[in-house]
Amino acid sequence: MKRLPPLPALHTFLITAQCCNFTRAAEQLHITQGAVSRQIAGLEDHLGYELFIRQARGLSLTAEGREWLPRVQQIFGLIDEAVEQIGEKRETLQLKAPTCVMRWLLPRLLQWQKERPDVPVELTTTVKHGVDFHREQFDAAVMYGPPPDSSLASRHLFDEQLTPVCSQPMLEGPMALQTPADLQQHLLLHPTRDERDWNAWLKAADIRLSNVGKGQHFETLDLAMSMASQGTGVAIGDWSLIGDDLSAGRLVMPFDLKVKTGLAYYLVFPEKPEPSPKLRELMGWLVEQAQSR
The missing domain is CATH 1.10.10.10 (Winged helix-like DNA-binding domain superfamily/Winged helix DNA-binding domain)
Structure with missing residues (x-):
């Protein structure tokens, strides 16, 4: 097919x-x-x-x-x-999440709907990394960044861990990626408009490249990963978000080094009113999915 x-x-x-x-x-x-x-x-x-x-x-x-x-x-x-x-017949949980986490979150929400069709979830995506439960009508949200402040109840999902990824053919042939220094010969793909992710990983790898600023920038992680899977270049991605791509062979890790940035993904929700049993079940299930990576 x-x-x-x-x-x-x-x-x-x-x-x-x-x-x-x-x-x-x-x-x-x-x-x-x-x-x-x-x-x-x-x-x-x-x-x-x-x-x-x-x-x-x-x-x-x-x-x-x-x-x-x-x-x-x-x-x-x-x-x-x-x-x-269908939405008229059921009470739908309202969830907000940044676009950068969609690669991990969306497949799991689809699996949740298969297992629990009686607990539908409506997902709203945003490029911003915050939520105001006083003004926004969401039951919970996924946040990316440092630990949320004490005004929000939260559950940790996973830490951001940066690592280069590419297609399998880039590990073969005369220009095969064997050491970080080999990245000098390849186009570097940036998931954001700046180069901070690549610079953080290269610093941890103790390597300097002259082609970092000559790479191609994308609006989202998803676009960068898609181009990397097609063999366009080597992307820097969050290992926590691309596990499904690695398992399926769409992407491979040329190096073992994964660099924690100090940022992470959290499920956040207001403590009052008390979360419903269905919301608690969904959040608990997502935390289990995150811990089983």
């Missing part, structure tokens, strides 16, 4: 196709224009053909794009219908 296109990329295609403009699509999706452009390009690479004709005054759909549009509209129409019809 052919690998299906990623759902977020299809959603980006739908919004872009409706307005035929990267800028307006970015405004509706609350991401940058560059992120929209990269997601569309990634989807086109996955499918093997172009969906849009890039023009000076905007975009227009190709023949393939016109065939895709009504099908994608139907897919998301069915999802919206399911959300409305």
